[in-house]
Amino acid sequence: xxxxxSDPSVLExxxxxxxxxxxxxxxxxxxxxxxxxxxxxxTAPVALLFGFGGAMAARSRIAPLRWLGKVYTSMVRGVPDIxxxxxxxxxxxxxxxxLRSRFYCDPSVPVRQxxxxxxxxxxxxxxxxxxxxxxxxYGIALAIIAFSVVFGAFAANVLYGAMGxxxxxxxxxAEAYGFTSRQINRRILLPQMWxxxxxxxxxxxxxxIKATPLLFILGVEDIVYWARELGGAKTRAFDYPHPDWRLYxxxxxxxxxxxxxxxxxxxxxRVRARLSHGQATxxxxxxxxxxx
Amino acid sequence: MNxxxxxIADYGxxxxxxxxxxxxxxxxxxxxxxxxxxxxxxxxxxxxxLALAAGFVxxxxxxxxxxxxxxxxxxxxxxxxxxxxxxxxxIQFFLAYEALVLLPRAGIEIFGLTVQTGWxxxxxxxxxxxxxxNTAAYSAEIFHGALRNLPRGEIExxxxxxxxxxxxxxxxxxxxMLRLAWPSYTNEAIFLFHATTLVFFSGFPAxxxxxxxxxxxRYFAEQTFNPFVAYPIVAxxxxxxxxxxxxxxxxxxxxxxxxxxxxxxxxxxxxxxxR
Numbered sequence: 001x002x003x004x005x006s007d008p009s010v011l012e013x014x015x016x017x018x019x020x021x022x023x024x025x026x027x028x029x030x031x032x033x034x035x036x037x038x039x040x041x042x043t044a045p046v047a048l049l050f051g052f053g054g055a056m057a058a059r060s061r062i063a064p065l066r067w068l069g070k071v072y073t074s075m076v077r078g079v080p081d082i083x084x085x086x087x088x089x090x091x092x093x094x095x096x097x098x099l100r101s102r103f104y105c106d107p108s109v110p111v112r113q114x115x116x117x118x119x120x121x122x123x124x125x126x127x128x129x130x131x132x133x134x135x136x137x138y139g140i141a142l143a144i145i146a147f148s149v150v151f152g153a154f155a156a157n158v159l160y161g162a163m164g165x166x167x168x169x170x171x172x173x174a175e176a177y178g179f180t181s182r183q184i185n186r187r188i189l190l191p192q193m194w195x196x197x198x199x200x201x202x203x204x205x206x207x208x209i210k211a212t213p214l215l216f217i218l219g220v221e222d223i224v225y226w227a228r229e230l231g232g233a234k235t236r237a238f239d240y241p242h243p244d245w246r247l248y249x250x251x252x253x254x255x256x257x258x259x260x261x262x263x264x265x266x267x268x269x270r271v272r273a274r275l276s277h278g279q280a281t282x283x284x285x286x287x288x289x290x291x292x
Numbered sequence: 293m294n295x296x297x298x299x300i301a302d303y304g305x306x307x308x309x310x311x312x313x314x315x316x317x318x319x320x321x322x323x324x325x326x327x328x329x330x331x332x333x334x335x336x337x338x339x340x341x342l343a344l345a346a347g348f349v350x351x352x353x354x355x356x357x358x359x360x361x362x363x364x365x366x367x368x369x370x371x372x373x374x375x376x377x378x379x380x381x382x383i384q385f386f387l388a389y390e391a392l393v394l395l396p397r398a399g400i401e402i403f404g405l406t407v408q409t410g411w412x413x414x415x416x417x418x419x420x421x422x423x424x425x426n427t428a429a430y431s432a433e434i435f436h437g438a439l440r441n442l443p444r445g446e447i448e449x450x451x452x453x454x455x456x457x458x459x460x461x462x463x464x465x466x467x468x469m470l471r472l473a474w475p476s477y478t479n480e481a482i483f484l485f486h487a488t489t490l491v492f493f494s495g496f497p498a499x500x501x502x503x504x505x506x507x508x509x510r511y512f513a514e515q516t517f518n519p520f521v522a523y524p525i526v527a528x529x530x531x532x533x534x535x536x537x538x539x540x541x542x543x544x545x546x547x548x549x550x551x552x553x554x555x556x557x558x559x560x561x562x563x564x565x566x567r
Contacts, residue, residue, distance in 0.1 A: 078531035080486035082493070086510060087523040094519070115318065117517040210380040217493050224386065231390075247390040254379045254387055261378040 008239045020240045029226035033256065036212050036222055039140065043147045043208060048201075050152020055159035073160060076153040085214055088146035089139075097125050136221070143218040151208055158200030163189060165196040195275045195284075202268040209260050213253075227253050296323040307331040309502050315511065322521070325512050329526050332505035333533070338416070339488040339504075343423035344481055350424065351431035355469075358436045369432070376429030381422070381487055382494055388422045389413065389495030415496040423491075427484045431477060438473035439465070471548040478541040482534055505529060 004011070005019035020026070057069030076084070097119045098111050105120035112118075121127075126134045166189055174184045216224035231246030276283035302312040304327060316324050357369035376384070395409040412418050442465060450464040470477075489506040492498045498507055505526045512522035 078534040079527040080489045080506070080530055082486075082489050083506060083509075083523055083527050083530070086506070086513070087519050090513065090519045094517075112518070115320075115516045115518075210382075213380045213382040216382075224383070227386075244390075244394075247387065247394060250383060250387040250390055254375075254383050257379045257383060258375065262374075 016240075020242075023240065025226070025230060028221075029223070029230055032221060032223045032226050035140070035220070036215070039144055039147065039212060039215060039220075040208065042144050043151065044205065046144070046148040047151035047155050047208070050148055051155025051157075051159050054152060054156030055163060058156065058160050059163060069156070072153055073156040076150060076157075081150045081211065082214060082217070084150045085143075085146050085218060088149055089142035089218055092142055092145060093125065097123055100125065139218070140220055143215055143220050146218065147208070147211065151204065151211075154204050154207070155201065158197050158204060159193065161200065162193040162197035166192045198268075198272055198275055202264075202272070205264060205268070206261055209264065210257065213257075223253050223256070296321075296327075299323050300327050303327045304331055305334075307335050307502055307504070307508075309500060313500075315501055315508075317515075320512060320516060325508075325522055325525055328508045329505050329512075329522065330529065332503055332508040333526075333529050335415075335491075335502075335504040336485065336488040337533070339420055339423055339491060340481075340485040342420050343427050343484060343488075346424045347427035347431060347484075350428035351435055352466075354428055354432035355435035355439060358432060359439045372425075373429045373432055373436075376426050377433060381426050382490055384422050384426060385419065385490060385494030385496065388418060392418050413496075415491055415498070419491040419494075419496050423484065423488065426487075427480065430480050430483075434473045434476045434480060435469060437476075438469045441472055442468055467548065474541070474545045474548055478538065478545070481541060482537060485534065485537060486530065 002019060002022070004015060005022070008016070008019055011019055054069050054072045057065050058073055060066045060069065094111075094117055097117075100123035101107075101111055101119040104122040109118075109120075126138045170188055170192065171184055174188045179187065213222070213224050215222040227249035228246060231244065231249035233244040234241045272283075273287070276287055299321070300323075303316075303324065305311055306315070306328060308331075315328070354369050354372065357365040358373065360366050360369075392409075392413045395412065397410070400407045400409060412421070446464055446468055447460075450460045455464060489504060492503045492507040501507075501511075503511075509522040509526040513519045516522075
């Protein structure tokens, strides 16, 4: 990074540290924080969409759709989320490869041969000839889908409860004015449910932040991966030999997460105040009184 | 059938190191998967029961400290709760393991006695410790919330009857706090039970392949490249035990609310409203 870093063995003290902390692998470590933030930024809206679909399905008048919604919302209740994180990517991967194998390979060859899952080279996902970044992206995409499915189910629970919490009289009034059910959803139910959904959703956001280290289990090179890699003891063979520093790396990761949750909490408090504005809830009433 | 009984005899306690030494390597039968995953489940139960029992006591103390007016009690409790609730359990496991490994191998000398330290890096001790501290922080926050929501009338009534100090706490404050906190605490207990599956995925190694339910489920899924058998099995086990846990906590809830006819609403597990 710096010009004086060319020969690390003669460096000492602060200069050594400044060179050590700016090596190529450390840059990858810092970039992996970006990966975590990216996963969060993609997962949160997608999960919200999944949750919205699930909640709408659970409220549907069409029975099979309703059952589907109910199963989706209740599946996360009794089963640890990490089981889904392990299950969804591999199941999805095999499902996609199986589908592709029906098109690109000889369909008469079964994919399950004893204890192996075999598809021909043309059906592999991603293709073995594709560059390594495609593999990385594919892994991250599978992880994001797994996260979205699980947190979508959590969000569906929250949104389903919030939709039920919108005062019944509001809906009845809209019906009395001749609103169609679609209009009621769009103009009455959806704008009002957010204040009821927010406590649950903000909690969910916190859980999501704290679930991101599980990316490591899914094989994504995230901050946990790099903290383990970089922190491990380095012998003389390395440019920057040091004893086992994993404790310090993990402390750094811990501080990162503490900051994330702390900042989120502050921000969510603000959103909460804004959404309570003008609502027929205790918080909204308190705000009205404070202003008057 | 007899073969399956033999499998149960061989692998029923495999997770604790009894019975057959080698895990099955090929031709996995359903019976083997059910037995081995069920044997791993004993670890999950062990972690959950110990952590809940010890964490409950610690959480009560922490909640009282956080509610205390004295800053020397309040501040440490607040920080403890902030750190453990604000960071992922997964990272806490890693951090604890790395910290415990740094303890001197030879043991610590205290008053001429050498205290062995090797065992704390094992999952049964180290992971339990982390789980205790973690659940204590979450539960303390719940209990603290309940303490703040104590009906004022009950405290006034206690004062009017001449209750004070320990007696007031033991007879009025504490039971009411528990009663108010119990539905949320049930959620926390379920979450903790589910979180025990993280232990063997974090720093703590599974010595001699002695792991928990998910460890074995993953073993089977990786050996057979088939996630559609082992994971549903472990999921089924967890659903059953979660229902059992809800039932037990529901009984306690009924007991806590026995003086309030109709107040003991059915406990509902709402995973989203906690944590």
